Amino acid sequence: MLEINKEAIVAERITQNNGSSFGNWSWTRPPNGRVLNELMELNNIASSVTLSDKPDSWKCTLDPSGTYTTKTMENLINTLKLGGNALSTTIPRNKLLPQKVYIFIWRAFQKKLPVRFELNKRGIDLDSILCPLCEMDIETTDHILGLCSKSALIWKHVLDWWAQENTLISNLNDVIINNQAFALNKFGNSIWKATKWITCYTIWKHRNLNVFSKKVWSPASILSEIKTQSYSCISKSLRKKKSIMWHQWLINPPFFVADPPHRVGIG
Template structure:
């Protein structure tokens, strides 16, 4: 049986002579039988060890540098929980929006917001997993934010406001990733993305008000909030010359997508 001082460091347990390492073993009884073969294999391993004067470190195999990082751990967790497809799709940040909206959008895309279907998958006992708004379909993330008849009606009015065809928002990926309406114009794409993400954010906000506070879903108030909130956040974050008047934004926001990025001012 091998007995070692538990307080000893690796350097104290191994002796180097002429570049070859030997173990400092302390036996309670001499090894014999098949243990000798195991000891021989151990000595071969030890002999190839090269020690340095540096303190014994821990090495993390998740990162090529050998250093532990939260990013490498997050990547491992995501790869195990979400699979490869989610990791291959990057959600671009939009500096026109506050961090809380981006975090919500990221969680929604990863199907991590607490819709009833996801809660049920995690073993949470619910009276129903039907959508609390339409009460007809199972409440998944995509259903809640895009496909529910009440959510779809909001999207129809938002798309009418932007003078866009309703067919460009048919699933969760369209609502979060695709910007095909203004694919050739970076400025317009950014403004449209702001509107889409705020629409998702406010739909979820009013869904929660209905579930937890029993507040009535008002189409007019939601559309007004989407228009006001998008204008407010854009007006605080866009840079440079020229301004967008509030009444212009309210009537036809797509009018501004051909212009270069500029500061939005309240008219």
């Protein structure tokens, strides 16, 4: 593989004298016309450049440290795409969940899910913009994931399962923010949030099955899938630290997450 010494290339092309830098070019034929004007502009720029004896390097101006990180770029994209919303700077990650669930929530919060209201805004001709499940209101992201009577029934079952009867899920902010009706430790908050995100993902999945495959909407089977999927995701993430007892997870997840992590679910 050919290796190029960048320092040598720069040093050969730039000559420094009395604090000023000048271009030291090598041409097959002298430049003329527009190319000559561009060369003169380049020489003017180079004259103000001061080279150091340090190796060439890349510097990211997005971060004060000068180091590029994916987190910095993510924050920039969220800020540009989501504007001044209180939650727009970033959507907190949850390491207990697979990437596809996080991406789904991220898209939903940006109003990028293909719900009928958003499709209609983009000029797509639809027979109806009403919710395909309840057919009572316009299908927005908040509606299909929380306000729809079918979705609300799923949330009721999930909240009953977690003993959170006094918690309200009516929009995506309620899903992202930990608005639990009882105090949980950091470990418990992560698991409760993971359960809520998986619930949204599962509701959207079955919404699509209903729309495109005419699958019957069954709250009991959806709740069972939410319990299984959340158990599977959380178990895989925690497998090196502890195991979750399936029967306890089904009956009383708040009890499971109430104790400190090192005391929970060993079995």
